[in-house]
Structure formats: structure tokens, C-alpha cells
Amino acid sequence: xxxxxxxxxxxxxxxxxxxxxxxxxxxxxxxxxxxxxxxxxxxxxxxxxxxxxxxxxxxxxxxxxxxxxxxxxxxxxxxxxxxxxxxxxxxxxxxxxxxxxxxxxxxxxxxxxxxxxxxxxxxxxxxxxxxxxxxxxxxxxxxxxxxxxxxxxxxxxxxxxxxxxxxxxxxxxxxxxxxxxxxxxxxxxxxxxxxxxxxxxxxxxxxxxxxxxxxxxxxxxxxxxxxxxxxxxxxxxxxxxxxxxxxxxxxxxxxxxxxxxxxxxxx
Amino acid sequence: xxxxxxxxxxxxxxxxxxxxxxxxxxxxxxxxxxxxxxxxxxxxxxxxxxxxxxxxxxxxxxxxxxxxxxxxxxxxxxxxxxxxxxxxxxxxxxxxxxxxxxxxxxxxxxxxxxxxxxxxxxxxxxxxxxxxxxxxxxxxxxxxxxxxxxxxxxxxxxxxxxxxxxxxxxxxxxxxxxxxxxxxxxxxxxxxxxxxxxxxxxxxxxxxxxxxxxxxxxxxxxxxxxxxxxxxxxxxxxxxxxxxxxxxxxxxxxxxxxxxxxxxxxxxxxxxxxxxxxxxxxxxxxxxxxxxxxxxxxxxxxxxxxxxxxxxx
Numbered sequence: 266x267x268x269x270x271x272x273x274x275x276x277x278x279x280x281x282x283x284x285x286x287x288x289x290x291x292x293x294x295x296x297x298x299x300x301x302x303x304x305x306x307x308x309x310x311x312x313x314x315x316x317x318x319x320x321x322x323x324x325x326x327x328x329x330x331x332x333x334x335x336x337x338x339x340x341x342x343x344x345x346x347x348x349x350x351x352x353x354x355x356x357x358x359x360x361x362x363x364x365x366x367x368x369x370x371x372x373x374x375x376x377x378x379x380x381x382x383x384x385x386x387x388x389x390x391x392x393x394x395x396x397x398x399x400x401x402x403x404x405x406x407x408x409x410x411x412x413x414x415x416x417x418x419x420x421x422x423x424x425x426x427x428x429x430x431x432x433x434x435x436x437x438x439x440x441x442x443x444x445x446x447x448x449x450x451x452x453x454x455x456x457x458x459x460x461x462x463x464x465x466x467x468x469x470x471x472x473x474x475x476x477x478x479x480x481x482x483x484x485x486x487x488x489x490x491x492x493x494x495x496x497x498x499x500x501x502x503x504x505x506x507x508x509x510x511x512x513x514x515x516x517x518x519x520x521x522x523x524x525x526x527x528x529x530x531x532x
Numbered sequence: 533x534x535x536x537x538x539x540x541x542x543x544x545x546x547x548x549x550x551x552x553x554x555x556x557x558x559x560x561x562x563x564x565x566x567x568x569x570x571x572x573x574x575x576x577x578x579x580x581x582x583x584x585x586x587x588x589x590x591x592x593x594x595x596x597x598x599x600x601x602x603x604x605x606x607x608x609x610x611x612x613x614x615x616x617x618x619x620x621x622x623x624x625x626x627x628x629x630x631x632x633x634x635x636x637x638x639x640x641x642x643x644x645x646x647x648x649x650x651x652x653x654x655x656x657x658x659x660x661x662x663x664x665x666x667x668x669x670x671x672x673x674x675x676x677x678x679x680x681x682x683x684x685x686x687x688x689x690x691x692x693x694x695x696x697x698x699x700x701x702x703x704x705x706x707x708x709x710x711x712x713x714x715x716x717x718x719x720x721x722x723x724x725x726x727x728x729x730x731x732x733x734x735x736x737x738x739x740x741x742x743x744x745x746x747x748x749x750x751x752x753x754x755x756x757x758x759x760x761x762x763x764x765x766x767x768x769x770x771x772x773x774x775x776x777x778x779x780x781x782x783x784x785x786x787x788x789x790x791x792x793x794x795x796x797x798x799x800x801x802x803x804x805x806x807x808x809x810x811x812x813x814x815x816x817x818x819x820x821x822x823x824x825x826x827x828x829x830x831x832x833x834x835x836x837x838x839x840x841x842x843x844x845x
Contacts, residue, residue: 269544271645272540273647274645275645275649275652275656278642278645278646278660279659281719282659282660282662282663282719282723283659283662284678284684284721285671285674285675287678288674288677288683288684289670289674290677292677293682294663295782297822298718300657300682300687300698301690301691301697301698302687303687332733335594344571344575345572346570347567347568347569347571347572348568348569348571348572348573351564351568352563352569355561355565357562363569363573364834365831365834366580366593367572367829368830368833368834369580369826369827369830370576372776372777372780372826372829372830372833373580373822373826373827373830374780374782374797374819374823374826376797376800376801377583377584377587377780377820377822377823378579378580378582378583378584378586378587378823379583379586380587380590380800380804380815380816380819381582381583381586381587381588381589381590382579382582382583384586384597385596385667386594388596388597399581401579401692403575403579404576404579404583407571407609408575408576408577409582411572428537441685454659461665464667464670465667465668467669467782467783468618468782468801469695482667482669482783485669485670485673486669489669489672489787490649494673494677497673501669501670501673501674504667504670505665505667505670507664508666508667509662509665509666511665512664525769526724526727527773529724530724530773530774531773532664532665532667532668
């Protein structure tokens with residue numbers, strides 16, 4: 266391939282990826298943008314003010330989203346540690362069935378099962394509550410974390426743990442100073458994606474939270490439905506920022522070869 | 533880590549005497565595996581399988597906590613006969629196939645470009661991957677602002693003299709074809725497939741291609757005989773995930789599509805939210821069909837990953 270053709274290709278690639286961000290960023294700060302103009306005529310800080318209003322619904326939704334996503338990530342990581350260990354370190358009968366049972370909830374859209382579950386959530390008082398939303402977010406995230414940690418444990422040498430035990434370390438000490446450092450990259454990636462899956466979840470929150478639990482995606486969805494897209498664009502910048510920062514921060518743990526990459530397709 | 537490294541050698545030499553004495557007190561291996569798997573699997577069994585079987589039961593007409601009326605395949609028959617569902621099936625498959633196909637071509641193409649981009653490699657791959665963590669709702673809003681009739685693309689088209697004023701730019705949002713939906717999926721999935729392709733290409737492929745070159749293989753033969761076989765397993769598996777996602781996604785077609793025809797998840801959701809409760813079984817029937825389709829794709833994915841794993845050195 267010639268150098269010029271390659272440069273043109275790379276240029277098109279960068280433009281194709283970045284161009285959709287341009288109207289989003291401009292809309293977030295524009296107050297008047299009549300049709301043929303390429304840039305807005307007048308600018309406004311209304312979107313920024315809306316986002317940072319201390320009594321506003323955006324900050325409240327941000328807090329709700331954050332609380333739910335962190336809880337989901339922590340619970341999914343703890344539960345996934347158990348299952349991941351079994352999956353990675355042991356060969357057992359029915360292993361393939363277990364793999365299928367874990368991968369299916371990650372890829373089958375959550376609404377398909379939540380339609381069937383909603384009656385029970387209402388019946389047992391979990392509908393319209395934060396614990397109910399956390400619970401329904403755990404359905405795709407726990408299997409995902411288990412799979413990623415399964416792959417992590419598969420390359421972990423258990424004899425290190427035995428050696429620590431022989432030298433007198435208790436189970437807790439062994440876990441904290443031997444197992445945990447060895448599986449940290451996988452654990453970070455798994456928890457990160459559990460957070461992100463929960464953070465960007467829309468339908469499950471809507472079905473179980475019933476509009477009472479207003480997370481950022483729910484708020485954003487209703488803003489997009491309104492006529493004024495300046496607010497929607499501002500909120501979406503706030504909504505997209507944490508995932509961007511987190512993925513960049515964890516990028517040294519992330520490669521396309523890992524099983525964790527499935528999570529990217531789920532986002 | 534320091535602890536493990538310093539103790540590794542002496543213990544290995546000393547043998548596992550005390551460890552095996554202690555092991556006798558441990559839970560048997562099979563019970564241990566079962567205990568470890570119990571927490572995640574119970575969530576899957578109770579909520580996923582439980583929810584799915586409830587959806588199946590309700591699609592047959594069974595209603596929990598209420599006296600059951602007529603039980604049968606009526607909802608499936610009605611859904612299949614419904615023109616809205618018929619149109620939706622075609623639209624959903626078309627959007628998913630088109631989006632996945634384009635994402636594979638563009639993602640692999642971008643990966644091939646990026647790995648040879650020398651000093652721009654880091655920048656190019658960072659930009660390329662920047663859409664990965666962006667939530668689909670934000671992607672959908674971006675595509676709306678870009679592609680709607682008064683969107684940024686139409687403005688640029690006017691300024692460049694390609695289109696002439698309002699109304700001359702093609703309708704890409706809320707259209708029958710679903711162009712904006714396809715665009716959003718490609719924008720998100722091409723980098724996803726590209727990341728996997730890039731990592732497959734970084735594992736010593738350049739050396740193999742050089743070897744093929746010295747043996748007299750031309751560029752096309754090198755691509756077909758060396759590069760493509762390296763790329764295929766990962767890209768194929770990843771494209772199944774991309775297809776499954778676009779097939780079952782609700783947010784994007786709901787924001788960028790139109791009411792009729794709409795994709796299957798949107799139709800299922802509308803039926804579910806219908807105030808007329810008699811359309812509930814149909815909503816269940818459609819989502820069961822979606823779940824079964826994607827479940828079958830999961831099986832294909834597992835088979836592909838296992839086969840490529842066995843082939844790997």
C-alpha cells in the first residue's frame with residue numbers, strides 16, 4: 266500500500282470516528298443553531314448549569330446511577346470470584362453447560378427475561394426500589410464477571426497458595442497476599458465492565474425501577490424525547506465521561522485477546 | 533507477589549508433606565466445585581432461567597397470580613400473522629446483518645491500516661477505540677444530531693454544495709430502512725471487531741508475512757493465505773457477539789427508528805407496555821423468539837471459540 270493511500274485511509278478513519286461527537290458537543294453549548302449554519306449562532310451555559318445545579322435532577326440521577334453501578338460491580342466481583350475459581354481451576358463434568366449458562370445471560374437481551382420476572386418483583390416488593398434494580402442488573406453482570414475471572418484463574422498457579430499455606434499463612438492472608446495480586450488485572454477488568462454494563466443499562470432499570478428509580482440513562486432518554494436537545498447533549502457528555510475515563514485508566518489491563526473483551530460488545 | 537517469589541523454590545523442593553496432611557480435612561473436590569459455582573449459578577437459574585421459563589409460560593397464556601384462561605400457541609400464531617411483526621422480522625435481520633457485515637469490513641480494514649501506520653499507530657488506535665466505552669444511548673443521540681434532516685451532515689452537505697437546502701438531504705433517521713440505526717451500530721461495533729483483529733495481528737503475523745514474501749507470495753496471496761487465516765477465528769466469534777447485540781438491542785432502534793416498521797425488541801416492548809393486557813402473551817412470544825435466536829448464536833460462539841482454541845499452538 267502506498268503512503269498516500271494509507272494516510273487518506275487513516276484520515277477517513279479518524280474523521281468517521283470523531284465526526285459524530287462534533288454536533289453533540291456543539292449542541293450541548295448552543296442556544297440557537299438555525300439550519301444551514303455550520304456552527305451555532307449563539308452559545309449558552311444552560312446545559313452546564315443544568316448538569317451542575319446542586320438541587321437538579323441530573324446530579325440526583327448521577328448519584329443514583331453511581332450508587333447502583335458501584336454496588337453491582339462489588340457484588341458481581343465477589344460472587345464472580347467464587348464461580349471464576351471453580352471454572353478456571355477445575356475440570357468437571359457439565360463444564361460446557363455451565364459456560365453456556367453463563368454466556369447466555371450476557372448476550373440474550375435482559376428485557377426478554379425481565380418481562381417474565383416483573384410480576385414477581387412487584388409481588389415481592391422489589392419493583393420501584395434500588396435493591397430491585399441492583400438485583401436485575403446482577404443478572405447479566407454476575408455471569409460476565411464469572412467468565413472473565415474463570416479465564417483469569419485458568420492461568421493462575423495454585424501451588425503458590427499451597428506454598429503460602431505451608432509457610433503458615435491463613436486463608437485470608439493467603440488470599441490477600443498471594444491470590445489477589447495474581448488475579449488483579451482480571452478482577453479489575455471484570456469489575457470495571459460490571460460497573461459499565463450497569464451504568465449504561467436502560468430497559469431493565471425502566472422495567473423494574475418503574476420510572477421511580479431515575480438513573481442517568483433514563484433521564485437522558487426522556488431529554489432526547491423532548492424538543493430541546495441542548496439539555497440532552499449536555500447530559501450525555503456527563504453520562505459518557507465516566508466510562509471513557511475508566512476504560513482509559515484500565516487500558517493497560519485490556520487487550521483484544523482477553524475474554525473480557527466480550528463486555529465491550531455488550532456496552 | 534514478593535512473598536510468592538521467595539518461597540516458590542524451597543517449598544517445591546521440600547515436597548508437599550504437610551499440605552497433603554491438611555488436604556485430608558478439606559471438602560472433597562467435587563463438593564468444592566459445586567459450592568463455588570453455587571452463588572453465580574443460582575442467580576442464573578433463579579433469575580435468568582426462571583425469568584425465561586416465566587416468559588415461555590406467559591407466552592402460552594398462563595398468567596401468574598390470576599386464574600389462567602385459554603392455554604395454547606395462540607400468541608405465537610397471532611404474532612406470526614401480524615403484519616407489524618412480519619415487517620419487523622425482516623427489518624431486524626436486515627439491520628443486524630448489514631451492520632455486522634459493515635462493521636467486520638471496516639473494523640478489519642481499520643486494523644490492517646492501523647498496524648502499518650508507523651508513528652501514528654498509538655494515536656490512530658486510541659482514536660479508533662474511543663467509541664468503545666460510549667453508551668449506545670449517547671451514540672444514538674450523536675447519530676440523530678448528525679443525520680437528521682437538519683443535522684450536521686446536511687449542513688456540511690449544503691456548505692460543500694452536495695445537497696441544496698432543507699429537504700434535499702436524504703432522510704436517514706426515522707426512515708423505513710433504518711440507516712441511522714445501522715450507522716450507530718457500525719460506529720460502535722467496527723472498533724469492537726477492530727480491537728480483536730488488531731490483537732490477532734500483533735502476534736507475530738508480520739514475520740509470517742515477511743516469510744511468505746521471501747517465498748515469492750504477492751500481496752493478495754499473502755493476505756489470503758497468511759493474514760486472513762490468523763484473523764478469521766477471532767473476528768468470526770466477535771461478529772457473532774456484535775450480531776447478537778444489534779439483534780436484541782432496544783434503545784438504538786427506539787430512538788432512531790420509526791413506529792412502523794420497527795425492530796423486534798421495540799415491538800415486543802410496545803406490546804408489553806400496551807394497556808390492553810391481552811397483548812402481553814404476544815410480547816412474551818416475541819421476546820422468547822428473540823432469546824432463542826440469540827441463545828442459538830451463543831452456542832455457535834462457544835463452538836467457534838473452542839475450535840479455534842484447539843487449533844492454537
